[in-house]
Amino acid sequence: MSKKDSKKKNFQLVKGMKDLMPEEQRYWNFVRQLVDKTAGAYGFERIDTPLLEATDLFVRGVGSTTDIVEKEMYSFVDQGGDKLSLRPEGTAGVARSYIEHGMLNRPQPVKLYYLGPMYRHENPQSGRFRQHYQFGFEVLGEADAVIDAQLILIAYKIYQAINLPVVIQVNSIGCAGCRPEYLIQLKDHLRKNKSKLSEISQERLNKNPLRILDSKEKEDSPIIAEAPQQIDFLCEGCKSHFIQVLEYLDELGIPYALNPSIVRGLDYYSKTTFEIWTAAEEESRQSALGGGGRYDGLVELLGGLDTPGIGFACGIERMIAQIKETDFKVPEQDKPDIFLAQLGAEARKKSLTLLEELVGANVKVAENFSKSGLKGQLEVADKLKVKFTLILGQKEIMDGTVLIRDMENGNQETVDCKKIVAEIQKRLAKSAVSEKK
Numbered sequence: 001m002s003k004k005d006s007k008k009k010n011f012q013l014v015k016g017m018k019d020l021m022p023e024e025q026r027y028w029n030f031v032r033q034l035v036d037k038t039a040g041a042y043g044f045e046r047i048d049t050p051l052l053e054a055t056d057l058f059v060r061g062v063g064s065t066t067d068i069v070e071k072e073m074y075s076f077v078d079q080g081g082d083k084l085s086l087r088p089e090g091t092a093g094v095a096r097s098y099i100e101h102g103m104l105n106r107p108q109p110v111k112l113y114y115l116g117p118m119y120r121h122e123n124p125q126s127g128r129f130r131q132h133y134q135f136g137f138e139v140l141g142e143a144d145a146v147i148d149a150q151l152i153l154i155a156y157k158i159y160q161a162i163n164l165p166v167v168i169q170v171n172s173i174g175c176a177g178c179r180p181e182y183l184i185q186l187k188d189h190l191r192k193n194k195s196k197l198s199e200i201s202q203e204r205l206n207k208n209p210l211r212i213l214d215s216k217e218k219e220d221s222p223i224i225a226e227a228p229q230q231i232d233f234l235c236e237g238c239k240s241h242f243i244q245v246l247e248y249l250d251e252l253g254i255p256y257a258l259n260p261s262i263v264r265g266l267d268y269y270s271k272t273t274f275e276i277w278t279a280a281e282e283e284s285r286q287s288a289l290g291g292g293g294r295y296d297g298l299v300e301l302l303g304g305l306d307t308p309g310i311g312f313a314c315g316i317e318r319m320i321a322q323i324k325e326t327d328f329k330v331p332e333q334d335k336p337d338i339f340l341a342q343l344g345a346e347a348r349k350k351s352l353t354l355l356e357e358l359v360g361a362n363v364k365v366a367e368n369f370s371k372s373g374l375k376g377q378l379e380v381a382d383k384l385k386v387k388f389t390l391i392l393g394q395k396e397i398m399d400g401t402v403l404i405r406d407m408e409n410g411n412q413e414t415v416d417c418k419k420i421v422a423e424i425q426k427r428l429a430k431s432a433v434s435e436k437k
């Protein structure tokens with residue numbers, strides 16, 4: 001490429017990344033506010049962990065044989081020789097933070113929530129990005145089944161708030177005590193059918209046989225359908241925990257389905273696992289709105305004391321896609337109340353101070369200082385659908401006045417410059433009252 005050509009190069013988005021454009025922001029604001037409000041109502045405190053963590057945190061926490069760690073992490077060695085990764089998910093970072101900040105010494109359980117970008121080098125497709133945003137809720141330090149049900153309730157209520165019917169897919173994958181026996185039986189069944197399994201499942205057979213249960217390959221489904229189910233192998237503790245969770249869900253009236261394929265793609269889970277699916281479709285896992293479960297061994301695995309934990313996280317892009325598909329109305333973006341038009345150099349100078357006065361009085365003002373003709377400026381004002389335009393020309397400067405134009409009926413009135421802020425506030429308040437009627 002010649003020097004001249006390289007100057008012309010148009011840079012494009014990195015594959016799987018998205019710009020969140022201004023017109024999208026009202027959806028994002030809405031989701032953020034909904035998550036903040038829900039978290040506050042249930043006593044969760046916000047936590048923000050760094051986007052970059054030690055690669056080993058995820059290798060150990062999420063699991064070295066998971067797709068996320070094996071294939072999807074953005075990892076690199078920094079200038080100081082440290083092995084780092086962009087976080088592919090939020091739970092491992094929260095557990096690290098819990099240990100590092102001695103949160104064990106706070107009143108238990110510790111209830112935390114977060115919202116932010118995650119990075120996975122996956123094949124981009126509908127609802128799947130390499131940078132995606134999640135909101136997540138985590139509870140550390142409580143083993144009781146009532147917390148499992150409360151978290152599922154919170155997830156359910158967030159989708160209820162956008163009128164989206166969802167069905168929670170629930171399962172129990174047992175604990176370190178009862179899972180090994182189940183895995184022996186599962187592997188035995190899968191080995192007997194190895195030749196009929198898809199290539200990818202054959203590869204997983206030794207490394208991570210549980211994941212075969214949520215395979216989407218067609219040839220795997222009859223073998224999965226006949227596979228032994230973890231639920232029949234649960235130890236007494238896991239069984240009674242699961243029954244309690246289901247009883248609480250019944251009590252709360254949350255629609256759920258028992259689904260033995262909810263094994264999740266991360267290794268830290270034990271006992272309860274769940275995903276949030278829309279009720280409209282029997283969805284493929286690919287488009288789950290959210291998912292989570294218990295991770296009673298994670299804190300200890302990362303070097304802390306034996307601490308139970310449970311949480312879930314949801315994809316914000318997927319939630320917004322659902323909002324757009326339904327007729328749920330998200331509040332409009334804040335619009336300017338008035339437009340400030342100016343004619344001539346003196347008027348432009350004066351407009352700058354008038355603008356400051358108006359902004360100081362909480363009036364939302366739009367302007368276009370680069371345009372000098374009145375016609376062009378009124379066109380912009382029209383497009384912005386403001387209620388009033390203030391016009392400041394040579395004559396107004398000389399007289400110490402401003403012209404107010406009512407954009408609905410075109411009526412204009414001259415007002416003393418000193419009284420203009422109060423007058424605009426009065427008119428805006430009046431029009432807000434008549435809009436409400």
Ligand code: HAM
Nearest residue numbers: 089091127128129132288289290291292311312313315
């Ligand atoms: P996850 O199921 O891997 O769980 O991700 C949670 C949610 O993030 C998914 O259900 C989906 O909505 C969204 N998501 C995941 N990957 C993508 C992607 N590439 N593009 C768009 N959206 C995506 C976790 O990450 C666990 N940390 C959840 C958890 C919290 N478990 C316990 N606490």
